[in-house]
Amino acid sequence: MAEERPAKWGLVVDLDRCTGCNACIAACSMENNVPFVGEDEVAYGRALYWIRTQRYWEGEYPAVTPTFQPVMCQQCGNAPCEPVCPVYASVHSEEEQINLAVYNRCVGTRYCANNCPYFARVFNWFDYELPEPMRSYLNPDVTVRRRGVMEKCTFCVQRIVRGRQKARAEGRELRDGEIQPACVQACPAEALVFGDLSDPESRVSQLARSQRRYHLLEELGTLPRVTYLKGVGNHGG
Amino acid sequence: MAVESKPLETVLPAAHVEEDPREHLMFDPRPREEMNRMIMEAMTTTSRRYWAWVIGLALVVLICLFGAWGNMILTGMGLAGIRRPVFWGLFIVTFVFWIGISHAGTFVSAILRVFKAEFRRPFTRASELMTTFGLAAGALFPLIHLGRVWVFYWMIPYPNARWLWPNFRSPLVWDFLAITTYLLSSTIYLYLPLVPDLAMARDRTTGWRHTLYRLLALGWRGTEAEWHRLRRAITIFAFAIIPVMFSVHTIVSWDFAVGVVAGWHSTIFGPYFIIGAILSGVAAVVSILFVLRSTMQHMDYFIRKEHFDALGKLLLVFSMAWAYFFFNDYLLTWYGGEEAARRILTLHATGPAAWVWYLMLICNVLIPWLTLWNRTIRRTPWAMFIITLLINVGMYAERYTIIPLTLGHQRMPFDWGVYTPRPTEISIVIGTFALFLLLYLLASRLIPLVPVWEVQEGQMAHTLRRVGKAEVPSVTELE
Amino acid sequence: MSEKITRRDFLKLTAMGAAATAVMTGCGPMSRYVVRRPYTQMPEYNQTGESTYYASTCRECPAGCGILVRTREGRALTIEGNPNHPVNRGRLCARGLTAQQGLYNPDRVRGPRFQGRGKPTSPPRDLTWEEAVQVVGSALQKPPERIAFLLGLVPDHLFDLVSELTQALGAPPPLRYGALAALDGRTTLLEATRRLFDTPALPYFDLAQAEVTLAFGADFLQAWLSPVTYTRAYGNMRQGNPRRRGELIVFEPRQSLTAGNADRWVPIAPGSEAHVALALGGRVAELRGLPVPEAFRAVSLEEAARVSGIPAAQLEDLAVTFATAERPLALVGGSALTQPNGLVTAQAVLALNALVNNLGQPGGVFLTPAEATPAPLTAVSDLVRRMQAGEIEVLFIHGVNPLFELPAALGFAAALENVPLVISFAPFPDETALQSDYIFPDHSALESFGYQRSLAGADRPAWSASQPVVVPLYNTRATVDVLLAAAQAIGRALPYRDEVDFIQQKILPLLNAGGFYTAPEILTFWSRWLQYGGWWTPAAGLPAPRSPRLPASFGTLTPPPAPAEGQFYLLTYTNHLGDGSGANRPWLQELPDAMTTVTWNTWVEIHPTTAEHLGLKDDDVVRITTPYGAVEASVYRYPAIRPDTIAIPFGQGHTALGRWAEGRGCNPAQILPAATNPAGDPAFIGTTATLMPTGRRRPLARVESKDGVYGEH
Amino acid sequence: MQVKKPWWQSGGVRIALALVLLILFGGAVSGIYLSQIPPEQPIAFPHKTHVALGAQCTYCHPAAAWGPNAGLPGISKCWGCHQQVQKKSPELEKLAGYVQRNEPIPWVPVAIQPDFVKFNHQPHVQAGIACETCHGPVSQMTVALPQPRQNMGWCLDCHQRMRPNDFVRLSDCATCHY
Incomplete structure (x- = not known):
């Protein structure tokens, strides 16, 4: 049996490739049983996107151009959400080096969400029931959250765990690119790359060393595991 | 017992010289039995209006607080107006408000006791009750604001089948522990000086009141040894509870200050919150004293203009101190130079909800500074009532500025959001105010609201001595 | 005495509290017991708790992306891209990713029914499929020239079958229409390629390898032809080209997602795209030292600047950028085509590619096989005219929602009143279905067999296969089967047993057509076809357009009228x-x-x-x-x-x-x-x-x- | 001392109070009791007999070896043997009935975890854990019985005892909760 090697999962977002099409949101929501909340609740800022594309405008007409930046949980190495949770529902995984959202432990203080500088966390304001037979598409690998629970991007930890179990059952190491979160898998522009940052040869590590790299709100010292690659030139960010 | 006589000028400010010292409670003694009777009368007299209030408030508590809360538990936190990114709203604002109010009792009875401020004597009990009931109302909010209140006990450290403990790094756990400690110690501190008065009441009542007071008076007989022990206990508690009081509001401020939220992440928050708490607490004491004085029998004997005057001076000082810390908050942010925090503070004054910020400054600074320097205003109870109510409105606005208005405009402008309170949370907040008033109303008819023995003790210590041609007030050091 | 009682009461209270706590926290799993029904015959490939993947084709738009549907215990869970599929290479857009919300939509039509056009006099009632087949059969017996089929852009196999059916009946061929195709300007592209290259075909633009791309109108990142293909190509154009980062310049009056991602967005006046394309073409020819073709002389740079509102200097700059680029590409579609000058624009832009010599080159233009193409709006308005005139007795509608998609000005709603019998095969109660006499719901996409063979985003000859990934949820039936049964019932049977048989016969020619797998006979081929989700050649390769015959003029140009005040x-x-x-x-x-x-x-x-x-x-x-x-x-x-x-x-x-x-x-x-x-x-x-x-x-x-x-x- | 009895010491109130308490307490006790008894099964399947006859657990629950769920046998598996076995018993009659109607047997699994616990049999079987370790002495049971106190501490305790060096990974929240 191959020895378990702890991983340091990381994501690279190439903003020069990203078109802002939002397929990542759809992929994520369907994989992770993220409920839709309806027009009024979205208008009030209660949509439950685990990943959303921040769209700012640059320049003035006619040289105006949008900049797209998909933002999801940055899986900080030094995460502000973790120390403030009174019950360890927001907790660091030593094994995967990501921030876990343990739904069944959450009591719903929402402090983690206040303290997340990336606004990556969303809250189940209500129980969002799906009419029959829509519940049939719910992914059984992901817990359906009830009201009063925080949730956020998990890097599709269910896929990580499944992938590791599969590799272990077959007695081999994980291959680079074998595990892909739903957003990475769907991204039509191939702007998202996922992998193990502790392996210097992995594709994600190579991209994360790019000269175009930066991290969101780097000055806060949160050590995000998501690396952004700047758009090139003064456009197309 | 050292007896010292002081020159008149040091005891009373120059302005008081012409005043007859006999206007002061301490120099206007009445026979013990009469005073006891007055207190008993105040405690046992109820009017139709009183019961109407009790029933009304009880209904409000039942419907607005427990009804709305129950509905929110069953439906979801979405009934409150909180949203991404403003995850804390009125609940936490009101929580901090009540914790602030609860500082008054301890401040008045412990700090003023330690500093031997004699004017405190008639209203220590009234303010200690505020502490306990303020905490009772405030401590509900950490529960109310939980998304899943039915598993609140996971925050309590106890060995369990899950092998899990609370996260002691979390300020919410500190908060939980601090508030529990404070509630416990302030309740004991309320109870200790109550014992002789309960015994007094026990000896003057029959029926269920007698039974109740007999149980609560713990067999107090008033022997020298009992008095000695009581004094010791009160002194120990007075000193012990002061750090607890400071720690509680510091820890409440840490709920915010240890966060990475721009505008919260400030070292000044501990003292800033304590000063704010004392300001709002003392103001609330004045408001309550006015109500007691104008609604309960014989209270105009115990609570006099001199008390409003003294508390008014305190308020002025604390308002200035608060303004100083408010200014410091800006100073630190400017010096820290963080763009996000700077933007937050600018937005407070210019954003869509800037009126809250101006309301805070007007109520906390402008109004006290313009009025409280004036002796006549300080000695006009109804004016003081209005001013202190306004100060508490200002302090509420301060907490509102610090919590939802700060959370709404953090580092990622794309996700900014404006928070609007919704009926459910407003109703719950009103419900806790009703709860506080209800508890106070009930307590006012259950326990002596004025610590008779403390007043009597003070009156014994204060005497007018004839020095030459003048009558000079003098105080005997009791302990 | 009273003290004792207090104590006892206290104990009671404690006990009550403990009991209440025990009840409220739930000590045991009693409430959690649920009945589970195991398979009577456990399928070998299906394991409870493990996912099974089925390859199929997305039908949310006509692009025909390959999908892998993850199922478990007979439920379709998530939809992922098929990594081998030539159109999308494992990638998917938001529409495809949410297709299971169509399958499990609670508002689906759950069985054949008489709809009665929503009139209160004829309330809807449920029918059996036998009755439905009978209704369709008798409808098919109407005079053939009075039968009309209006089909959507997907699926192709139904279009093929209906084509054969109408041929057998002697009825006019089915019309295919969809708002997507109309807004894409597909017919214009087909007409332009027919005129220039003699072959009506949808062009395939090799965006990934282009270095300077001028795009006229086509929002290829979100809607045009095959958004997933072009988004992937866009990503590779930006960062996947080892030679240089591709540059994108977009002419659009309103910044679409594509223009938003462009390096330069040129806010061109609507309707002036043809002028700009012609002027740019003339200038590019000059810059490249070529004789300026006659057709490009129609508009001068200055006139184009005046009409389009783009400064002449900027046009000149763009012309230089394009003419001097290593691999220039000009792309056209969408709002540049759906306008009076659209056909001129299409020809001019395609000819612009010929000027820079990129036809059939890497980073250039190719032609995809164009079969089963959508009908132009003119054909639909012709149908509407005939409906209005009472020349249509039966209208079959599948895969399209004309009451919603067609411009209301066309008068489809009024014309529908004049059709005595309208039969809809919609799986959803859409506007048109509710105005039909009958709804005979087709399976939803994830419950159906089928194929797509016109894949505008494939860089090679390809057919994409559909297969059911779940058992049909409701009493729906494949429209192909309904039509086959109805044809048989009226004695006009087509030589197919059922839908699967029909598809198998249609794909027979692929058996040895050089795909990435071959099979000696159809059943082996069929299993591969379902396993891989289609058939395609192992290597990329599309026919290059032949060098165009440039006419003296691409057509008359009408300058866009300046909008009046207000x-x-x-x-x-x-x-x-x-x-x-x-x-x-x-x-x-x-x-x-x-x-x-x-x-x-x-x-x-x-x-x-x-x-x-x-x-x-x-x-x-x-x-x-x-x-x-x-x-x-x-x-x-x-x-x-x-x-x-x-x-x-x-x-x-x-x-x-x-x-x-x-x-x-x-x-x-x-x-x-x-x-x-x-x-x-x-x-x-x-x-x-x-x-x-x-x-x-x-x-x-x-x-x-x-x-x-x-x-x- | 002539003190009037307070209302809460009056007999009626006390009896009423006692009744309320009794109902609450009784309800709690019976609730706890009900939660601990095994559910009714469609067929009183005798595990004991089958194990005694040498049937391996993974014969009927084969997926335990390679998948997350051990799986419940379908009627085809039961009938594979019982077609041959002539012994008549009321329970076998029931089985024959299901087979005849081609109906799945509506078993009620007893070894279940809540939705938020993602348990996978495969790694446990691979690590050589015997089925009885968690499922109890099935070889002595007729219908399977729920094992009490299969809570988180029980999982962690075993993880710590069996794999002390791997406990960081095996106590990671994401091992079971996501």
């Missing part, structure tokens, strides 16, 4: 809701529009200075009036649109189609003209509209913070 050019465009069939997917509704972040509703985009001029604020409801009608929508002050243009997204404004679609926003088809361009595609561009504030406000559910992004409170 009038604005009206644009409509498709976002992730597509042709509106996606509006009943709640997650597509919840998905923020890429450019505006608005969800769940329709908005009208107005330039901020125009809005200020008109005194309009965000979220003000305005009435948009054209000669053809009026709709109402909330204002979105959009900084990236020409001040003389307003734009409304297509896809909302349903009056039917289930709980999530109904009564939401407005349908711009209500106010679009029925005019066509010379190729027969609609000529929407150039329509002008007036704006009238209604005095009401309806806040849009936007995800962005107006305060944070625009600095407004």
Whole structure:
């Protein structure tokens, strides 16, 4: 049996490739049983996107151009959400080096969400029931959250765990690119790359060393595991 | 017992010289039995209006607080107006408000006791009750604001089948522990000086009141040894509870200050919150004293203009101190130079909800500074009532500025959001105010609201001595 | 005494508390016991708790992306891209990713029924499939020239079968129409390629390897032809080309997602694309030292600058950039085609590629096989005319929602009244289905067999296969089977046993056609076909267009009329809701529009200075009036649109189609003209509209913070 | 001392109070009791007999070896043997009935975890954990019985005892909760 090697999962977002099409949101929501909340609740800022594309405008007409930046949980190495949770529902995984959202432990203080500088966390304001037979598409690998629970991007930890179990059952190491979160898998522009940052040869590590790299709100010292690659030139960010 | 006589000028400010010292409670003694009777009368007299209030408030508590809360538990936190990114709203604002109010009792009875401020004597009990009931109302909010209140006990450290403990790094756990400690110690501190008065009441009542007071008076007989022990206990508690009081509001401020939220992440928050708490607490004491004085029998004997005057001076000082810390908050942010925090503070004054910020400054600074320097205003109870109510409105606005208005405009402008309170949370907040008033109303008819023995003790210590041609007030050091 | 009682009461209270706690926290698993029914015959490939994947084809738009549907215990869970598929290479867009919300939509039509056109005199009632087949059979027995089939853009196998059926009956061939194809300008592209290259075909632009791309109108990142293909190509153009980072220049009156991602967005006046393309072509020919073809002499650079509102210097700069680029590519589609000058634009831009010699080159233009192409709007209006004239006795409708998608000005609704028998095969109660006599619901896409063979995004010959991934949820039946059964019942049987047999016979020629797998006989081939999700050649390769015959003129040019005072050019465009069939997917509704972040509703985009001029604020409801009608929508002050243009997204404004679609926003088809361009595609561009504030406000559910992004409170 | 009895010492109130308490307490006790008894099964399947006859657990629950769920046998598996076995018993009659109607047997699994616990049999079987370790002495049971106190501490305790060096990974929240 191959020895378990702890991983340091990381994501690279190439903003020069990203078109802002939002397929990542759809992929994520369907994989992770993220409920839709309806027009009024979205208008009030209660949509439950685990990943959303921040769209700012640059320049003035006619040289105006949008900049797209998909933002999801940055899986900080030094995460502000973790120390403030009174019950360890927001907790660091030593094994995967990501921030876990343990739904069944959450009591719903929402402090983690206040303290997340990336606004990556969303809250189940209500129980969002799906009419029959829509519940049939719910992914059984992901817990359906009830009201009063925080949730956020998990890097599709269910896929990580499944992938590791599969590799272990077959007695081999994980291959680079074998595990892909739903957003990475769907991204039509191939702007998202996922992998193990502790392996210097992995594709994600190579991209994360790019000269175009930066991290969101780097000055806060949160050590995000998501690396952004700047758009090139003064456009197309 | 050292007896010292002081020159008149040091005891009373120059302005008081012409005043007859006999206007002061301490120099206007009445026979013990009469005073006891007055207190008993105040405690046992109820009017139709009183019961109407009790029933009304009880209904409000039942419907607005427990009804709305129950509905929110069953439906979801979405009934409150909180949203991404403003995850804390009125609940936490009101929580901090009540914790602030609860500082008054301890401040008045412990700090003023330690500093031997004699004017405190008639209203220590009234303010200690505020502490306990303020905490009772405030401590509900950490529960109310939980998304899943039915598993609140996971925050309590106890060995369990899950092998899990609370996260002691979390300020919410500190908060939980601090508030529990404070509630416990302030309740004991309320109870200790109550014992002789309960015994007094026990000896003057029959029926269920007698039974109740007999149980609560713990067999107090008033022997020298009992008095000695009581004094010791009160002194120990007075000193012990002061750090607890400071720690509680510091820890409440840490709920915010240890966060990475721009505008919260400030070292000044501990003292800033304590000063704010004392300001709002003392103001609330004045408001309550006015109500007691104008609604309960014989209270105009115990609570006099001199008390409003003294508390008014305190308020002025604390308002200035608060303004100083408010200014410091800006100073630190400017010096820290963080763009996000700077933007937050600018937005407070210019954003869509800037009126809250101006309301805070007007109520906390402008109004006290313009009025409280004036002796006549300080000695006009109804004016003081209005001013202190306004100060508490200002302090509420301060907490509102610090919590939802700060959370709404953090580092990622794309996700900014404006928070609007919704009926459910407003109703719950009103419900806790009703709860506080209800508890106070009930307590006012259950326990002596004025610590008779403390007043009597003070009156014994204060005497007018004839020095030459003048009558000079003098105080005997009791302990 | 009393003390004792107090103590005892206290103990009682404690016990009660403990008991209550025990009850409320739930000590045991009693409430959790559920009955499980194991398979009677456990399928070998199916394991409880393990996922099974089925390869199929996405039918949310006609691009035909390959999908892998993850199922477990007979339920379709998530949809992933098929990594081998030549169109999407494992990638997928939001529409495909949410297709299971169509399958499990609670508002589906659950069985054949008599619909009665929603008239109170003939209330709907359920039918059996035997009755349904009988109804279809007797309908097919009507005089053949009085039978009409109106089909959607998917699936191709149904179109093939109906073609054979109508041929056998002697009826006119089926019409294919879809708002997506119309807004793409597909017919115009087909006509342009026919004129220039002699082959009507949809062009395939090798964007990934192009180094300077001029795009006229085509929003290929979101809606045009095959968005996933082109988005992948876009990514590779930016960062996947080892030679250099590709540059993208887009001419559009309103910044679409594509223009938003461009290096340069040129806000061209609507309707002047042909002028610019011609002028650029002339200049490029000069710069490359070629004789300027006659057709390109029609417009000078100055005139183009005047008509389009682009400074001549900028046009010159663009011409130089394009002419001197290593691998230039010019791309055309969408709003550049759906206008009176559309056919000229299409020819001019395709010829521009010929000028820079990129036909069949890497980073150039190729032609995809164009079979089963959509009908032009002119053909549909012809059908409407015949319906109106009472020349149609039976109308079969499948895969299209003409009452929603067609411009209301065409008069389809009124014409439908004159058709005695309308049979819809819609799986959803859409507008048209509710106005039909019968609804005989087809399976939803994830329950059906089928194929797509015209894949505009494939870089090689390819067929994409569909197969059911779940057992049909309701009493639905494949339309192919219904038609085959009906034909048999009336004694006009086609030589196919059922749908699968039909598909197998149609794919027989692929057995040894050089695909990446071969098989000796159909059953082996069939299993591979289902396993891989289709058939395609192992190597990329599309025919290159032959060098074009450039006519002396591409056609007459009409300069766009400048809008009168108070009038604005009206644009409509498709976002992730597509042709509106996606509006009943709640997650597509919840998905923020890429450019505006608005969800769940329709908005009208107005330039901020125009809005200020008109005194309009965000979220003000305005009435948009054209000669053809009026709709109402909330204002979105959009900084990236020409001040003389307003734009409304297509896809909302349903009056039917289930709980999530109904009564939401407005349908711009209500106010679009029925005019066509010379190729027969609609000529929407150039329509002008007036704006009238209604005095009401309806806040849009936007995800962005107006305060944070625009600095407004 | 002549003190009037307070209302809460009056007999009626006390009896009423006692009744309320009794109901609450009784309800709690019976609730706890009900939660601990095994559910009714469609067929009183005798595990004991089958194990005694040498049937391996993974014969009927084969997926335990390679998948997350051990799986419940379908009627085809039961009938594979019982077609041959002539012995008549009422329970076998029931089985024959299901087979005849081609109906799945509506078993009620007893070894279940809540939705938020993602348990996978495969790694446990691979690590050589015997079925009885968690499922109890099935070889002595007729119908399977729920094992009490299969809570988180029980999982962690075993993880710590069996794999002390791997406990960081095996106590990671994401091992079971996501």
